[in-house]
Amino acid sequence: xxxxxxxxxxxxxxxxxxxxxxxxxxxxxxxxxxxxxxxxxxxxxxxxxxxxxxxxxxxxxxxxxxxxxxxxxxxxxxxxxxxxxxxxxxxxxxxxxxxxxxxxxxxxxxxxxxxxxxxxxxxxxxxxxxxxxxxxxxxxxxxxxxxxxxxxxxxxxxxxxxxxxxxxxxxxxxxxxxxxxxxxxxxxxxxxxxxxxxxxxxxxxxxxxxxxxxxxxxxxxxxxxxxxxxxxxxxxxxxxxx
Amino acid sequence: xxxxxxxxxxxxxxxxxxxxxxxxxxxxxxxxxxxxxxxxxxxxxxxxxxxxxxxxxxxxxxxxxxxxxxxxxxxxxxxxxxxxxxxxxxxxxxxxxxxxxxxxxxxxxxxxxxxxxxxxxxxxxxxxxxxxxxxxxxxxxxxxxxxxxxxxxxxxxxxxxxxxxxxxxxxxxxxxxxxxxxxxxxxxxxxxxxxxxxxxxxxxxxxxxxxxxxxxxxxxxxxxxxxx
Amino acid sequence: xxxxxxxxxxxxxxxxxxxxxxxxxxxxxxxxxxxxxxxxxxxxxxxxxxxxxxxxxxxxxxxxxxxxxxxxxxxxxxxxxxxxxxxxxxxxxxxxxxxxxxxxxxxxxxxxxxxxxxxxxxxxxxxxxxxxxxxxxxxxxxxxxxxxxxxxxxxxxxxxxxxxxxxxxxxxxxxxxxxxxxxxxxxxxxxxxxxxxxxxxxxxxxxxxxxxxxxxxxxxxxxxxxxxxxxxxxxxxxxxxxxxxxxxxxxxxxxxxxxxxxxxxxxxxxxxxxxxxxxxxxxxxxxxxxxxxxxxxxxxxxxxxxxxxxxxxxxxxxxxxxxxxxxxxxxxxxxxxxxxxxxxxxxxxxx
Numbered sequence: 001x002x003x004x005x006x007x008x009x010x011x012x013x014x015x016x017x018x019x020x021x022x023x024x025x026x027x028x029x030x031x032x033x034x035x036x037x038x039x040x041x042x043x044x045x046x047x048x049x050x051x052x053x054x055x056x057x058x059x060x061x062x063x064x065x066x067x068x069x070x071x072x073x074x075x076x077x078x079x080x081x082x083x084x085x086x087x088x089x090x091x092x093x094x095x096x097x098x099x100x101x102x103x104x105x106x107x108x109x110x111x112x113x114x115x116x117x118x119x120x121x122x123x124x125x126x127x128x129x130x131x132x133x134x135x136x137x138x139x140x141x142x143x144x145x146x147x148x149x150x151x152x153x154x155x156x157x158x159x160x161x162x163x164x165x166x167x168x169x170x171x172x173x174x175x176x177x178x179x180x181x182x183x184x185x186x187x188x189x190x191x192x193x194x195x196x197x198x199x200x201x202x203x204x205x206x207x208x209x210x211x212x213x214x215x216x217x218x219x220x221x222x223x224x225x226x227x228x229x230x231x232x233x234x235x236x237x238x239x240x241x242x
Numbered sequence: 243x244x245x246x247x248x249x250x251x252x253x254x255x256x257x258x259x260x261x262x263x264x265x266x267x268x269x270x271x272x273x274x275x276x277x278x279x280x281x282x283x284x285x286x287x288x289x290x291x292x293x294x295x296x297x298x299x300x301x302x303x304x305x306x307x308x309x310x311x312x313x314x315x316x317x318x319x320x321x322x323x324x325x326x327x328x329x330x331x332x333x334x335x336x337x338x339x340x341x342x343x344x345x346x347x348x349x350x351x352x353x354x355x356x357x358x359x360x361x362x363x364x365x366x367x368x369x370x371x372x373x374x375x376x377x378x379x380x381x382x383x384x385x386x387x388x389x390x391x392x393x394x395x396x397x398x399x400x401x402x403x404x405x406x407x408x409x410x411x412x413x414x415x416x417x418x419x420x421x422x423x424x425x426x427x428x429x430x431x432x433x434x435x436x437x438x439x440x441x442x443x444x445x446x447x448x449x450x451x452x453x454x455x456x457x458x459x460x461x462x463x464x465x466x467x468x469x470x
Numbered sequence: 471x472x473x474x475x476x477x478x479x480x481x482x483x484x485x486x487x488x489x490x491x492x493x494x495x496x497x498x499x500x501x502x503x504x505x506x507x508x509x510x511x512x513x514x515x516x517x518x519x520x521x522x523x524x525x526x527x528x529x530x531x532x533x534x535x536x537x538x539x540x541x542x543x544x545x546x547x548x549x550x551x552x553x554x555x556x557x558x559x560x561x562x563x564x565x566x567x568x569x570x571x572x573x574x575x576x577x578x579x580x581x582x583x584x585x586x587x588x589x590x591x592x593x594x595x596x597x598x599x600x601x602x603x604x605x606x607x608x609x610x611x612x613x614x615x616x617x618x619x620x621x622x623x624x625x626x627x628x629x630x631x632x633x634x635x636x637x638x639x640x641x642x643x644x645x646x647x648x649x650x651x652x653x654x655x656x657x658x659x660x661x662x663x664x665x666x667x668x669x670x671x672x673x674x675x676x677x678x679x680x681x682x683x684x685x686x687x688x689x690x691x692x693x694x695x696x697x698x699x700x701x702x703x704x705x706x707x708x709x710x711x712x713x714x715x716x717x718x719x720x721x722x723x724x725x726x727x728x729x730x731x732x733x734x735x736x737x738x739x740x741x742x743x744x745x746x747x748x749x750x751x752x753x754x755x756x757x758x759x760x761x762x763x764x765x766x767x768x769x770x771x772x773x774x775x776x777x778x779x780x781x782x783x784x785x786x787x788x789x790x791x792x793x794x795x796x797x798x799x800x801x802x803x804x805x806x807x808x809x810x811x812x813x814x815x816x817x818x819x820x821x
Contacts, residue, residue, distance in 0.1 A: 088265070096258050100265050107269035111276040118283035121291045125378060182383075184634075197568075197636040200383045201604035213583070221537065354782060385607055421663065435663055436611070439782060 033158045036151075040163030046139050047170025047212075048219060053139040056130045057171060058208035064187050066126050067175025071168025073116065073127075075161060077108045077134050082148035082160035089149050101144045102135070109134045139167060177211045178202045296333045299363030299373035300344035303335030309466070311455060317462055330455055334466045335363070342366065342466055347455055348377060349447030356380040358389075358443040364404065364456070366463055370428070371402040371417075371448060379440075386440035395434045395441065403428035404452045411457055419445035490587075493753075494547035496702050500693040501554045501748070508685045511676065512562035512614070513621025515629040522566045524553025526573025527598075534582035548587050552576055555595040555748055558685050559741050559788070560602065561613045563626030563640060567633040568609055572602035592795045593752045596788050603788070611659070613682035614640050615652040652680040658740045658784040667731055673738035687743035694747035703751040706760060710767020711746035711774075712737060718775045730779065742774060745787040755795040762798075762805040769801075770794040 031039075046052045056074070061067045081104045085092075092100050113131050116124050124131070134140065143163055148156040179185055182202030184192045201207050296306045308320030310329040320331065332347035345364040350357050359377035364370075374396075381387055389395060407414040415429040419442045425432035433441035509517045531549035544550075556576055560569065576598020584590045603610050614626050628637035644650060654660060657668035672679045676686040698705040719736040736742070750756060750770055757766050770790045777786025 084268075092261055092265075093258050096262055100261060103262075103265055103269050107272050110273050114276045114280040114284065117287065118280035121284075121287045192634055195635045197565075197606065197609070197631070197634060198383065199571075199605040200607055201601065203383055204604060206604060210579075382607065436659075438663070 031155075033155055036155045036159040037162040039159060040166040041169065042166065044163075044166075045170055046163055046167040047174070048215060050139075052142060053137040053167060055133060056137065057174065057212065058205060060127055060130045061171050061175035061178055061208055061211075062182065062203045063126075063179040063185075064172060064176045066123075067171035068168060069116070069123055070127055070130065071164070071171040073112045073131060074134055074137060074140070074167055075164025076112055077105060078140050078143060078160040078164040078167075079157050080108045080111075081105045081140060082144055083153055083157040085144050086148040086151055086153040086156035092149075097145075097149065098141075101141060101149075105140050105144065106135050139163065173215060174208060174211045177214075178207050182207060292333065295361045295375055295377060296335050296346040296363075298375040299346050299361050300335040300365075301373065302337045302343045304338045305336050305340075306333045306346070307336070308333055311458055317459070317465060330451075332455060332459070342463070344372065345459065345466075347451050349449075349451030351443040351446035351450065353379060353381050353443035354386050354437075354439040355382065358440060358447060360444055360447045362399070362448050362451070364452070366460075368401060369403070369405045369460075371399055371404055371452070374399045374444065374448070381437075381440045385437050388434050388437050389440055389444055392434050392437075394432065398425070398431045401428060402431065402448070404448075404456060405429075406457060406460055410461060413449070413453055413456065417445055417449035417452065490548075491546050493702055494551060496700070497697065497748075498547050498550055498554065500697050500702075501551070501558075504558065504685045504689050504693055505554060507689050508558060508562070511616040511685075512626070513618070514623070515621070515626040516557075516562040518566060518625070518629060519560065519562060519564055519569055520554065520557040523557040523560065523569040523573040524550060526570040527553035527556065527577050527594075530574040530577035530582070534578065535586065538582065538586070546587060549577055552580070552594045552598070555744070556598045558744060559595070559599055561610060561682075562616075563612065563614045563628040563637075564602075565606075565609060565631035565637045566629055567631060568602060568606050568637075571605065572598045575601045588754055590754055591798070592792055593749050593755050596749055596792055596795075599788055600792060609637055611656075612637070612640060613656050614644070615649070615654070615680035615682050616676060617680050618647075618649065618652070654682065656682050656740070656784070657735075658778065661731055661735070661739070662778075662784040667735055668739070670734045670738055673735070683739075684741055684744060687738050690743045690747055697747075703747070704763060706763040707751045707756055707767045708746045710764045711750050711771045712742070714768040714771030715742060715746075715774050716771075718772050722775070722779070736775060736778070740778070740785045741787045745774075745791050746770070750791050750794065752795075755798060757798050757802045757805065759802060759805040759807065762801045765801050765805065766794050766798060769797060 040046060044050055047057055053074070056070050060070045081101070084104050085101055088100075109132060112134070116127070116131060143160055147159055151159065176186065179187075180191060181199045183198055184190060184196030190196070199207075202211070292308070293306055297303050309332055310318050310320050311332065312318055312329045318329075330347070332345055335343045335346055337343040344366070346361055347364065348359060348361050350359045352358075356379065358379040358381065361375045361377050362371050363373040365372045376390055379386065379389075381389070402417065403415065404417060405414045406412070413429075415427065417429055417431065419431045419433050419438075420426075421438070422433050422435040431441065431445045505520055509520070527549045528544055532544060535543065553573055553576075556573060557569070560572065564572075576594045579601060580592055580594030580597030581587065581590045599610075609628070612628060614628075626640060627643045628640050631637035644652065655663065657673060660666045660668065668681060672681055673683065674686075674688050676683050694703070694708060697703045698708070716733040716737055719730070719733040722730040723732050746767075750767065757763055770787075770793075773790035773793055774786045777789055778784065781789075
């Protein structure tokens with residue numbers, strides 16, 4: 001099987017002298033499973049960097065627990081469907097690939113839907129139609145098409161899990177702030193006592209935009225500062241060198 | 243498909259169909275498996291949620307039985323199935339001694355943001371609504387959701403009159419929501435000042451459901467009788 | 471060779487030196503009498519509200535200008551105007567911490583994110599108010615009567631709510647002071663929920679009763695008139711807003727005078743006067759073409775009446791102006807006068 005070209009190299013396969021050229025060509029392109037996993041967590045975070053799947057991001061993040069549940073449900077769908085798609089990637093003709101992906105994704109969404117009904121009906125009502133709408137989350141189809149369809153199952157699953165957890169993290173960061181300001185609680189624990197004045201707007205849809213925008217602003221500021229510092233550092237170096 | 247060079251040959255359809263068929267079959271198996279695996283837990287959850295909602299509006303209830311009013315005539319036990327088309331679902335609530343304590347039914351009407359679904363408890367002895375609970379709503383927090391907390395609004399449902407008229411064809415007096423502070427009759431609901439639309443949705447939901455259900459139900463109340 | 475230097479300039483050759491700063495400063499001065507009367511109406515709470523809200527606006531402006539390297543400065547007075555207008559359209563007993571939130575977000579969401587002064591598409595003060603309306607719907611609807619005894623020595627208790635905490639109940643406070651008779655909703659809310667109209671004379675001057683209202687419409691008219699005479703604001707916009715509001719209210723009044731209030735009540739109640747004269751006329755967010763101003767003002771007036779009559783909330787000026795702001799680019803595009811000499815018919819050019 002040509003499933004693990006990268007791993008073969010890491011475990012010492014590179015030393016086999018038979019096909020040295022091929023190995024050299026492959027090494028820089030094939031990230032390790034850990035790199036696949038870490039990619040989606042922060043560096044290419046689906047919420048804050050790729051800005052994918054905004055519909056659930058803005059709609060269900062009224063509390064931390066809702067955000068995490070929604071994120072984990074999406075993670076499961078993402079990981080399971082990417083695994084299956086990657087497994088079948090050689091037998092899916094490209095003419096019907098989107099149809100196939102959607103069927104697979106819809107299947108796992110249905111599974112998640114049943115599972116949440118079995119776990120908690122309150123959670124099911126709180127997330128509402130957004131569970132079913134995971135089918136239409138462009139993050140899932142996007143990763144299937146852009147990554148899982150051309151990657152080995154292990155790497156594809158790792159990457160999808162990372163992306164899903166990154167999505168969960170993004171949702172949690174929005175949902176946590178919205179719950180604290182909108183209800184004065186965090187995971188249903190009261191933070192400010194009973195006299196807290198809730199910011200109603202935070203549990204309404206605009207609150208999702210405000211908090212998301214606030215985080216993006218914060219990241220932009222940090223990035224700008226870093227770039228400035230890096231620029232200053234190189235200038236210093238140049239001056240010293242001259 | 244490396245041999246697709248000859249232009250006269252159409253796209254081979256068999257592999258396409260075969261792939262879709264296989265994928266669908268696998269997916270079908272997964273779905274059915276998941277459905278069967280979660281069925282019992284989901285059913286138990288639903289029963290629990292229904293009991294919680296009913297116990298809230300009929301406080302003396304200890305057990306409940308689900309019924310459907312089919313075609314506006316027959317009362318059939320629900321037995322956990324989904325409601326057939328055109329049927330109205332309601333619950334008969336029994337107290338600890340197994341006597342009928344009340345009827346709980348659901349009403350729905352358009353509120354400010356979305357449909358407000360309310361569960362109300364009907365007490366046969368006084369022919370009135372004696373408790374309400376909100377099943378689901380998306381009203382503005384801080385304004386519309388006062389229907390859950392506003393004590394003077396909830397006081398409307400201590401004994402909201404829903405008596406039937408003489409020939410049992412409809413309510414004697416329509417349940418009406420009136421402006422805050424102008425309630426005069428026991429079938430009126432005093433709206434919350436500033437949340438009139440949501441208050442009106444609650445009233446309309448109760449009125450519509452009661453108008454449909456009670457004329458059919460009341461003559462047959464004996465049948466629900468006591469729980470064996 | 472001295473004196474041979476010739477300065478060449480293209481037209482226009484006559485220009486009036488009127489800087490942004492000068493315009494803004496004059497507007498601030500024209501707001502001073504209104505603010506003074508407002509403090510006279512409501513006492514220390516109103517004063518604290520004006521100071522704190524304006525301070526929050528200035529702080530926000532400062533922070534964003536430094537952060538983003540945007541044009542603008544506290545010296546251009548624009549943030550001061552935003553703060554004063556915002557304070558005037560919030561209740562006098564609005565909790566001060568909420569005032570800080572509203573003031574801060576008015577500049578942040580209304581101005582800074584669009585790129586600073588001159589780039590905003592919505593009136594910043596109204597954005598701040600809209601945020602406060604969405605975040606604190608109860609507090610922003612809680613008005614206390616004006617001209618309360620002891621208002622210069624005692625705060626309205628809701629003003630001094632601790633940060634993030636629910637404000638104290640003003641009804642209980644009034645009850646404790648045995649002033650229940652004066653308590654009541656704003657004239658607009660009274661009309662909407664109870665069908666009671668306040669007398670026009672009281673509304674116009676806000677002087678003869680304890681009505682819980684904003685600053686006096688008469689004073690706003692006088693100060694706005696001064697600005698219009700000196701061409702610091704275009705008279706067309708307020709005329710169009712008030713005219714179309716009065717006209718649509720009048721038509722509805724003719725149709726059903728039991729159900730709808732008379733046009734005078736519509737003009738004098740709520741924030742219509744302040745909105746029409748000071749907020750709809752914001753130079754950045756209103757059209758520049760004269761025809762556009764009429765359309766823009768007319769739209770705001772009609773929307774105000776429509777939202778007041780058919781909306782869920784009693785007041786509609788804020789959303790009407792914000793929608794008008796949003797429509798401004800479109801209105802400007804439609805009403806763009808054709809450049810002289812270019813208005814050739816697009817048909818076939820036969821010779």
